[in-house]
Amino acid sequence: DTGVSQNPRHKITKRGQNVTFRCDPISEHNRLYWYRQTLGQGPEFLTYFQNEAQLEKSRLLSDRFSAERPKGSFSTLEIQRTEQGDSAMYLCASSQDRLGGEQYFGPGTRLTVT
Amino acid sequence: GEDVEQSLFLSVREGDSSVINCTYTDSSSTYLYWYKQEPGAGLQLLTYIFSNMDMKQDQRLTVLLNKKDKHLSLRIADTQTGDSAIYFCAEWESNSGYALNFGKGTSLLVTP
Numbered sequence: 001d002t003g004v005s006q007n008p009r010h011k012i013t014k015r016g017q018n019v020t021f022r023c024d025p026i027s028e029h030n031r032l033y034w035y036r037q038t039l040g041q042g043p044e045f046l047t048y049f050q051n052e053a054q055l056e057k058s059r060l061l062s063d064r065f066s067a068e069r070p071k072g073s074f075s076t077l078e079i080q081r082t083e084q085g086d087s088a089m090y091l092c093a094s095s096q097d098r099l100g101g102e103q104y105f106g107p108g109t110r111l112t113v114t
Numbered sequence: 115g116e117d118v119e120q121s122l123f124l125s126v127r128e129g130d131s132s133v134i135n136c137t138y139t140d141s142s143s144t145y146l147y148w149y150k151q152e153p154g155a156g157l158q159l160l161t162y163i164f165s166n167m168d169m170k171q172d173q174r175l176t177v178l179l180n181k182k183d184k185h186l187s188l189r190i191a192d193t194q195t196g197d198s199a200i201y202f203c204a205e206w207e208s209n210s211g212y213a214l215n216f217g218k219g220t221s222l223l224v225t226p
Contacts, residue, residue, distance in 0.1 A: 004156075041218055041219075042216030042219055045213040104159060105157040106156050108155075
């Protein structure tokens, strides 16, 4: 299967802890996106990479959120000092390197902060 | 920013057609998408339409686009119980050139 994969699928953490999620995009896709989805809402855009370059990070929710894609392949999203309001589904998507390239989503990582 | 609007809930009988409506906000959006999400899962891309098209058909799916009213619809013919899911409309943000702006989703329930 060559779809987008995300790990872990579920993460439960205590408030104040740091968490890191991983996304492996479709292999030939240069573009990678992170979204957050809360209950009853559609996904909300967070950040975007073209190869290893993070071209948009102003929409990360706070300075506790950071993302990397060091070699232009997999990406990680880290949340430091988690808060209960961070509980959500974190979705990764990837697309080909062209305008309007269809974004294919992974299964998501569900974060619960207790 | 402005919201992409969708009705929240739709119930149809198996075998009937379903029509899910969406009003988008970005008049310059070149691409509009429909995604399907089953419980606990990620989003599955169903279909998309370019803004220079009025209609696109893909097997049981028909997308209609009215650019003047910024209205998008998804028709599912011969709806099956396996079509029960949440359907999201999304517009490609013309000002960013990469982000998708999603509606809140329409929950479709198909009853036997």
